Amino acid sequence: MQINYTLNLFILVILVAAGLWTVMTRSLIRSAIGLALTSVILTLLMFRFDSWLVTVFELSVCAGLISVIFISTISLTEPLTKSEVLKHMKARLARFIYLPLLILVVGVGLSFIKVNLNFQLPVAEIEADARKVLWNMRDLDLLGQVVIIMTGIFGVIVLFREMRRK
């Protein structure tokens, strides 16, 4: 139990480190890679919490597809050149220098809160299969997902049609 606890704690620490690197790094590409890394670490944590279906989605969609979208966007929008980045670095550093300190203060401050954690974890629900819950209990969610995906498709089509017209 102690090994599990230490391992989970270690995963949490590297999750915070990856998130901090994502925000603090000056290169946009590195920031996108940091976000993918954060997703991968989150996937590890979810895998340890027995949520295998979500693990697959998080790893393939969030760490994979979204990173590809971000990197494509960065390459399409021609970000700043190296000399421009160096020029803006000082101002950026001045804005973001307080973030690690703020994170440290939040972490240490919250860890002083006294909470009563003498509870037993409940046993897993009867419908332990997420697919059954999704199809039988949350079927309206599926309809919503289809509507949202169609909205996204039409939104992108309209956006790029306008751009091509211009």
Next chain:
Amino acid sequence: MTSVNPYLFFHIFIVTIMLFVMGFYCIFFTFNLVRALIGVELLIKAVTLLIITAGYVTGHMALAQAIVITLIVVEVVFIVVATGVVIGLHGHNGTLDTRKLRNLKG
């Protein structure tokens, strides 16, 4: 399932708050639109972690997974449309710096 130390959930709660702070900081203190989207992504990661933990603690793991799948779908569609808007803005203005986007009407 019961072999997890309850104190771990408290640590996860703290990490979730930290991720929220990072995401909000990234959104409020950046002038780059792509970086602002990365901040939103960090916020969504925090929400995902919170939902999964809540499902684990309450024993409704399958329900939590179903909700997170919906969240991931919404997240992807949001990012696709938002990056489309960002590319459109860049094509129109030639920059992603929010300080230079002064020609928005409304």
